[in-house]
Amino acid sequence: MKIKIELTQNKKEKPATSALGFGKFFTDHMFILDYTEGKGWHDPRIVPYQPITLDPSSKVFHYGQTVFEGLKAYVTETNDVLLFRPQNNFKRLNLSSARLCIPPVDEELALEALKQLLTIEREWIPNAPGTSLYIRPFVIATDSYLSVAPSQTYQFMIILSPVGSYYANGINPVKILVEQQYVRAVAGGTGEAKTGGNYASSLKGQELANEDGYDQTLWLDGKEHRFVEEVGSMNIFFKINGTVITPALNGSILAGITRDSIINILNYKQIPVEERQISIDEIIEAHKNGQLEEAFGTGTAAVISPIGELKYLDEKFVLNNGEIGQLSQLLYDTLTGIQTGKLEDPFGWIVKL
Template sequence: MKVQTIKVTYAENRKPKPTGQLEFGTVFTDHMFVMEYTESEGWHDPEIVPYQDLVLDPAAIIFHYGQTVFEGLKAYITEDGDAQLFRPQKNFARLNHSNERLCIPKIDEELALDALKQLLAIEKDWIPTDEGTSLYIRPFIIATEPYLGVAPSKKYKFMIILSPVGAYYKEGINPVKIAVENNYVRAVLGGTGEAKTAGNYAASLMAQEIVSKEGFAQVLWLDGVEKKYIEEVGSMNVFFKINGELITPQLNGSILEGVTRDSVIQLLKHWNLPVVERRISMKEIEEAAENGTLEEAFGTGTAAVISPIGQLTWEGKDFIINDGKTGDIAKKLYDTLTGIQYGRMEDPFNWTVTVDAK
């Protein structure tokens, strides 16, 4: 693959930085990365340009058939003032996994990481430094060919945009209430559940809207066939501590392979704590809650990092977990992951990548 130079065009006018409490994903930085794909040239013309609106043909395939993939990761300011990333190689590898499922040409992962580092070097002063804040990074690819036939696009646009953010959930590290979904289905084996694509999230919106009106933070999805085995929360993978053992649903083709999920499994093994990946049913959770062996539950994801679950509601029953308090394991995982991400703790896994400032 030929070496490509990333062209940079700087914004003439800089936006004011946000002040006060940051919401998630509402403010965007001065610049973004853009790269085009055509059948004749492949991926070409990588650029960092001022953040701007897109001009697309109304017949672009993205609008009609949803051929798109995306990723989510973060940049942090360490105590030494450096900007650093957390396992970005995993995100770009997963982006290519999603590309394969959605019939999108694979990107050069090294070029993508280099582009991200250059973009972050330009936008370093956008990375917030208050406790719990970070710069959210959204790489994504959309199909841009104007064509109304059902077929993979022959043209694509790869972009990276940045947004300074605070906590994903208003509860922060405090436990959230989760509703178990029995009616709607997010994904099934053979579908696109293990790809990070827009349609999966659009399919989740109805259930999320319903439960949010009842005070729940998220939906816990069950398998789409028997509707009995736990899969994932809308924006997170999920773990349960039952009788001293940490259990997370095994990857089965309809569950997203979370980067934070993998990091948590590695940390638990590093601490010599028992952790298994297997099928787990809501019936098993119900029995553990009733006999007192359900000790903790928490979600894992880039946006929230670790989100303790204080209550699960299923078929009209409320299961209060750990008296609705944050569990010891969830707290230790949160402190360790954020400690590594912000450079406050040793990184024994070489997960962090430093960004060279301009």
């Protein structure tokens, strides 16, 4: 399908790098693709960034039939534009869509649309250290019909946002509260899909963590409330007695692309890594024995987020003196180095515009 392009006549003023934050500003253009039952996906177009008009009865509002992705574009010191594993994002988008009964998007078309959109918005990609252009593809159900059934019409869109660090403190260690009352997801539910409802159900835990002076919530499994799953916006890793351990994917944990990248880097550097079930009791015991050396979260937004403190059952556990661990720093430097073109990419992850 040929992508139609309509350029804006009113370009926005670009924000100062110091004002970026995360997800506060949006570029001049967006991509839209429509779906109609019996016709398939059609009418791909790049248009000026604008509000969308939906009927109040649209199913996305009432039944949460929506999925999304998150990835980034970077500009190198030689002024090249790089994408990091975008094919994996569109593949995961379709896996999430399958769980939500949303028709799959042509992944090659999605990637081509993204490349064209980035070409138009190239000047929006910030080049200061720690900055990037965040990319948000998403699908919404647009049927104006209140029957509880999959929609027959959808819109797939891509919007772009220049961003700085996800956390105000940058790569400084964050404080994590282990959630005791609520659960995020259970195996067989939608936990492994990147859908809005998962994040809506996590907000209460996030609110409680913030009220207690913590940055994020660490979720335990929904059945036994014992096994570690993930942090609100990140997968999680623990370095215990020289081995890096991350919870195995079990149907309720998001298969993070940064998570997979870190596992690949650890293997490449011959650092022991295990994907397995790990209980909060094992983690606390390792801390008490002096074997819990580091912990960190991984995700597109924060990349690597060292954990400086855990709170569980009203007891606080400080990790690595509340400082960035050597491994966390190494992994951050390695991954961001590959993403920004400063380091060699031995994995074939980078797509150059």
